[in-house]
Amino acid sequence: MHTFLGFFVECVVGCPKFVEVNALGLTVAALSSYDHNMRAAAYYVLGSFRFHLEGARFREQKQLLYLMDVVQNGIRQPNLRFIFPLTLYIARVAQHMLKPEEHMYTKLNRFLLSHQYLNLKKVPGFFQLFYSFDIEHKLEQKWALAIIGEGLRDKHCYELYDYQRIFHVILSFFHSPLCDEATQVK
Numbered sequence: 001m002h003t004f005l006g007f008f009v010e011c012v013v014g015c016p017k018f019v020e021v022n023a024l025g026l027t028v029a030a031l032s033s034y035d036h037n038m039r040a041a042a043y044y045v046l047g048s049f050r051f052h053l054e055g056a057r058f059r060e061q062k063q064l065l066y067l068m069d070v071v072q073n074g075i076r077q078p079n080l081r082f083i084f085p086l087t088l089y090i091a092r093v094a095q096h097m098l099k100p101e102e103h104m105y106t107k108l109n110r111f112l113l114s115h116q117y118l119n120l121k122k123v124p125g126f127f128q129l130f131y132s133f134d135i136e137h138k139l140e141q142k143w144a145l146a147i148i149g150e151g152l153r154d155k156h157c158y159e160l161y162d163y164q165r166i167f168h169v170i171l172s173f174f175h176s177p178l179c180d181e182a183t184q185v186k
Contacts, residue, residue, distance in 0.1 A: 025091030085151025
């Protein structure tokens with residue numbers, strides 16, 4: 001985190017590059033840390049990033065600002081600890097905001113624009129992506145399942161998934177004829 005603070009103080013790195021190399025993703029992931037000081041540093045870096053983002057001029061700037069707004073509006077207390085799948089989701093969405101030519105950009109952007117804040121008690125957009133009727137539904141389903149699989153780290157993640165009954169959905173899908181072999185292997 002201290003390295004990222006230096007980037008913004010000295011204006012060494014541009015906002016798109018910060019997102020592109022996943023430094024924003026790493027910073028967001030630090031919001032799930034159990035260490036109070038690590039989260040505080042991450043919040044500070046995100047504040048600095050937002051400040052620089054507001055002054056930057058590039059094509060995807062407005063989408064990234066809106067993502068930051070949606071996340072910020074979901075925070076209800078200082079130095080709040082995020083559950084890891086939420087930070088993974090935010091990091092991946094930020095990466096996709098730089099790729100407007102990809103299918104997931106449209107889906108994720110549409111989800112963000114339909115929300116004023118990120119509900120921190122749910123995996124964002126899971127059911128919309130998992131049950132999509134879009135022609136690219138396999139891609140969307142794979143993306144949602146990757147968030148679920150890679151996001152499971154501790155009991156808080158498990159409780160989040162259990163609250164939404166995500167395990168029931170996945171297990172039911174696994175045993176249905178709609179689930180192809182490649183998905184079952186993952």
